[in-house]
Amino acid sequence: xxxxxxxxxxxxxxxxxxxxxxxxxxxxxxxxxxxxxxxxxxxxxxxxxxxxxxxxxxxxxxxxxxxxxxxxxxxxxxxxxxxxxxxxxxxxxxxxxxxxxxxxxxxxxxxxxxxxxxxxxxxxxxxxxxxxxxxxxxxxxxxxxxxxxxxxxxxxxxxxxxxxxxxxxxxxxxxxxxxxxxxxxxxxxxxxxxxxxxxxxxxxxxxxxxxxxxxxxxxxxxxxxxxxxxxxxxxxxxxxxxxxxxxxxxxxxxxxxxxxxxxxxxxxxxxxxxxxxxxxxxxxxxxxxxxxxxxxxxxxxxxxxxxxxxxxxxxxxxxxxxxxxxxxxxxxxxxxxxxxxxxxxxxxxxxxxxxxxxxxxxxxxxxxxxxxxxxxxxxxxxxxxxxxxxxxxxxxxxxxxxxxxxxxxxxxxxxxxxxxxxxxxxxxxxxxxxxxxxxxxxxxxxxxxxxxxxxxxxxxxxxxxxxxxxxxxxxxxxxxxxxxxxxxxxxxxxxxxxxxxxxxxxxxxxxxxxxxxxxxxxxxxxxxxxxxxxxxxxxxxxxxxxxxxxxxxxxxxxxxxxxxxxxxxxxxxxxxxxxxxxxxxxxxxxxx
Numbered sequence: 001x002x003x004x005x006x007x008x009x010x011x012x013x014x015x016x017x018x019x020x021x022x023x024x025x026x027x028x029x030x031x032x033x034x035x036x037x038x039x040x041x042x043x044x045x046x047x048x049x050x051x052x053x054x055x056x057x058x059x060x061x062x063x064x065x066x067x068x069x070x071x072x073x074x075x076x077x078x079x080x081x082x083x084x085x086x087x088x089x090x091x092x093x094x095x096x097x098x099x100x101x102x103x104x105x106x107x108x109x110x111x112x113x114x115x116x117x118x119x120x121x122x123x124x125x126x127x128x129x130x131x132x133x134x135x136x137x138x139x140x141x142x143x144x145x146x147x148x149x150x151x152x153x154x155x156x157x158x159x160x161x162x163x164x165x166x167x168x169x170x171x172x173x174x175x176x177x178x179x180x181x182x183x184x185x186x187x188x189x190x191x192x193x194x195x196x197x198x199x200x201x202x203x204x205x206x207x208x209x210x211x212x213x214x215x216x217x218x219x220x221x222x223x224x225x226x227x228x229x230x231x232x233x234x235x236x237x238x239x240x241x242x243x244x245x246x247x248x249x250x251x252x253x254x255x256x257x258x259x260x261x262x263x264x265x266x267x268x269x270x271x272x273x274x275x276x277x278x279x280x281x282x283x284x285x286x287x288x289x290x291x292x293x294x295x296x297x298x299x300x301x302x303x304x305x306x307x308x309x310x311x312x313x314x315x316x317x318x319x320x321x322x323x324x325x326x327x328x329x330x331x332x333x334x335x336x337x338x339x340x341x342x343x344x345x346x347x348x349x350x351x352x353x354x355x356x357x358x359x360x361x362x363x364x365x366x367x368x369x370x371x372x373x374x375x376x377x378x379x380x381x382x383x384x385x386x387x388x389x390x391x392x393x394x395x396x397x398x399x400x401x402x403x404x405x406x407x408x409x410x411x412x413x414x415x416x417x418x419x420x421x422x423x424x425x426x427x428x429x430x431x432x433x434x435x436x437x438x439x440x441x442x443x444x445x446x447x448x449x450x451x452x453x454x455x456x457x458x459x460x461x462x463x464x465x466x467x468x469x470x471x472x473x474x475x476x477x478x479x480x481x482x483x484x485x486x487x488x489x490x491x492x493x494x495x496x497x498x499x500x501x502x503x504x505x506x507x508x509x510x511x512x513x514x515x516x517x518x519x520x521x522x523x524x525x526x527x528x529x530x531x532x533x534x535x536x537x538x539x540x541x542x543x544x545x546x547x548x549x550x551x552x553x554x555x556x557x558x559x560x561x562x563x564x565x566x567x568x569x570x571x572x573x574x575x576x577x578x579x580x581x582x583x584x585x586x587x588x589x590x591x592x
Contacts, residue, residue, distance in 0.1 A: 029070040029180055030189065030283035030299060036062065036073070037106035037134070045113035047127055047150070048162045058109045061166050062131065066179045074103055102290050105143065105183075108132045111165075119151065126152040129165045135186065137226055138287050143186050146172045188217035188224045190255065190281055193302055197264070201308040202275075203360030205268035205315045207239065207385040210305070212253075212260040212279060226287075227255040228296050230280040231262055235272050235309075239263040242293035252282075252296045265387065268588070270311035277305045312360040312382055316439070316587040318455065319356040319388070320497050321580075325349065326395075328575030339408035345399040347575070351421075355460055355495055356388035357428070361439060372509045374451075377441040384428060384458070391464065393421035402475075415472040424490070426462035441589070442508065449556030451508040452549045453585065457498035464491050499546035500581035501564030506545045548583045561586035 039055040041048060048054035063073045113127040127150030133143040148168035150160030160168070177185070193215045198208040212231075215223035231238050232250045240263045241251030253260045267275060280298040284291050326349035334341045361379035369376055395418070402412040440454035470485045548564030563584035570577045 030183075030187075031070050031072070031101075032105060032183055033072050033074050033101045033103040034066075034105040034107060034133075035075070035103050036109070038108040038110075040109070041111040043111060043113045043127075045126065047113050047160075047165075048111055054111065054162070055109075057162070057166070058111075058129075058131070061169060062107060062109075065170060065173050068179070071179050071183075072101075074101070102286055104136060104286060106134050106136055106140075108134070113150070117149075119149070124152040124159075125149045126159055127165070129169060131169065133182070137285070144177075144182050146176075148172060184218060185221075186224075187227065187285060188219075188221050189227055189283070189285075189299075190215040190223040190229065190302060191218050192216050193229075193279060195277065195279065195303050195305040197277075197305060197307060201310055202264075202266040203310050203312055203315075203383045204266055204270050205317070205358050205387075206360055206383045207263060207265045207358065207387050210262040210264050210277065212262060213258060215255050215258055222258060223255050224285075225254065225256050225258075226285045228282040228284050228293070229253050229255065229260070229302065230282055230296060230298050232278045232280070233264060233275060234278075235267040235275040236277075236307075237265040237267075239265055242296075244296055245294050246298065250298075252293045264307075266307070266309055268315055270309070270590075273309055275307045275309055277307065279303045310360075310382075311590070313363040314361040314379055314441070314587060314589040315359065316361065316453075316585060317356055317358045317387060318497060318585045319354065319583070320495075320500070321352070321354040321582040322495070323580045323582075324351040324577070325579075326572075326575070326577045328572055330574040337405075339403065339405040342402045343400075345397075347395075347397050349393070349395040351393035351395075352391070353495060354388065354390045355386065355426075355497055357384060357458060357460075357497055358387040359384050359439070364438070368445075373445045374508070375443045375445055376454075377443070379439045379441065381437070381439065381456075386426060386428060386460065389423065389426050389460075389462070391421070391423040391462070393419075393464075395419040395421075409477060410475065411477075412475040413473065415470070418469045420467045420469075421464045421491075422467075424463045424465050426460055429459040429461050429494070441587070444508065447556070450551050450554075450560050450589075451556075452506075452545070452551060453562070453587065455498065455549060455585070457496060460495040460497060462493055462495060464493060465489075466491055498583070499548035499564060500566045500583045501546040501548045502566060503544035503546055506543060508550070548585075554586075557589075558591055559586075559588050 036055075036059050039051075039058060041051055041054055043054075048057075059073075067073060108131070110130045110132075111127070115126050115128060117125040119125060129148045129150075131146045133145070135141040135143050146169060148160075148165045150165060152159035194211075194213045196211040196213065198210065202208055212229070215227070215229075217223055230244060230246070230250050230252055231241060234249070238249070238251040240261075241253050244250040244252050251262075253262070262277075264277065279302045281300055281302050282296050283299050284296045326347060328345075328347040330346070331342070331344040333343075360382040362382050364378050364380050366375055366377045397417040397419075398415065400412070400414045404410050404412075437456040439456055441450055442452045442454065443449065444451045466489050468485075468487045468489075470483075470487075472483045474481045474483075546564060548562060550562050551560045552562045554560030561584065563582070565580065565582045568579045568581070570579075
């Protein structure tokens with residue numbers, strides 16, 4: 001019978017009363033921790049003595065062989081007892097994560113005697129020791145193995161003792177790879193990667209993708225999927241990735257399949273002509289439930305990439321939200337003789353789509369518009385990018401019926417349908433043609449302030465995944481029959497990004513019959529005596545506009561914005577549908 005003992009004896013307890021810096025985990029290597037997990041034996045020959053002595057011995061030998069500055073053995077039960085004591089003393093918050101390290105590796109030891117095997121030279125093998133090292137990741141994974149063989153001399157009837165097995169274990173380790181090399185070759189922690197930005201000159205506030213690929217370890221091998229990297233932007237914003245406790249400008253990613261797409265937004269303040277993106281390696285490799293992504297620490301710098309920031313004459317961000325609600329409820333009762341039939345149904349939908357687009361603009365020309373006493377600035381988009389897209393939708397449909405009465409068959413049903421929709425992909429329709437339509441900014445010549453924009457609209461194409469869960473019960477004389485079904489499908493939809501308000505008379509234009517004379521006067525033109533100037537009205541040129549495009553906020557010179565909204569309610573036969581539209585924009589402009 002083989003004895004299996006879980007080690008509870010203290011080997012080397014790694015406990016520190018000092019706080020660990022998130023920026024360093026050892027000068028050159030990653031500090032790793034291990035436990036002795038299982039100590040098993042089957043020893044009919046009595047080589048190892050009692051099992052407790054054997055287990056303490058193997059633990060001590062492994063600790064002596066492997067412990068160093070970057071590799072430590074731990075006893076989880078001793079540390080847990082320490083943590084409990086510190087908690088009772090009111091100091092529990094100091095123990096983990098600062099002082100209590102999660103172990104990345106474990107060791108199993110297995111000894112067996114009474115074997116009937118032979119070496120290649122024909123010498124009998126009567127005992128063997130196997131020590132296996134495992135990685136405690138998402139799944140327990142073999143890392144390395146050491147084996148010793150105990151030979152036997154038939155003449156003297158003696159052979160390898162337990163001490164001899166210990167010496168052979170030391171020799172096997174010395175003949176092979178050092179523990180740190182074993183770990184490096186297994187983990188394949190990245191020491192280099194390629195940084196490929198979508199473009200190297202980025203407009204202020206523009207959003208681009210930065211691809212991180214070709215993660216390689218110190219041996220030139222492809223990095224393992226569990227490795228993490230930390231990405232930092234000095235001036236701009238990393239828009240995806242997991243948050244990191246180091247700071248809001250740092251985001252964490254897993255290497256996974258070796259390709260990481262980082263969404264980067266350039267700074268909008270134009271204070272610096274360049275931004276620097278830095279990619280750091282990390283020593284954290286354990287699953288997220290043991291070391292959260294937010295707790296990821298930095299090891300060393302892998303790569304850096306400088307991006308040039310182009311400051312356009314203006315930037316504008318436009319946002320539109322469409323919220324849709326459906327509520328329907330209906331019930332009906334009918335009587336046919338002694339039979340009563342009841343029917344009820346309800347339908348509820350809550351859906352919300354919000355899209356924001358950021359544009360970098362170049363001023364191409366400014367024109368006086370005497371007819372309106374305005375100046376129109378014409379801007380050409382240098383870049384148009386979706387800076388935000390959120391979508392959520394939940395729909396529920398329920399129906400039920402019941403047929404009953406004296407002498408009537410008792411039947412009925414109940415059906416519940418839930419539909420969940422999630423966003424998959426999105427893009428602006430017609431890129432790069434979206435940059436070819438001008439935007440206009442209108443200034444009042446009397447005040448010198450911006451009064452409205454004349455925007456260009458955009459169509460956004462997006463794809464959603466739809467999951468439908470159907471649960472139903474049919475009642476009859478044979479009893480209830482239940483059914484459940486789940487279906488999936490993908491749908492392509494479109495979203496129009498433009499003003500939503502109901503049109504009104506343009507309040508930025510004053511009606512005038514003397515606009516020609518007023519313009520000539522403002523230009524200092526003196527007409528010769530007897531020359532008459534016609535007095536056409538500008539009334540026919542005044543058009544209706546959506547109120548969304550009017551300037552409502554800001555200083556009117558360099559920063560301004562506006563908004564609008566409109567509810568649309570439709571009465572349905574058994575309820576209503578309500579769509580609420582919202583539109584807002586904010587623009588910054590460099591004064592010439």
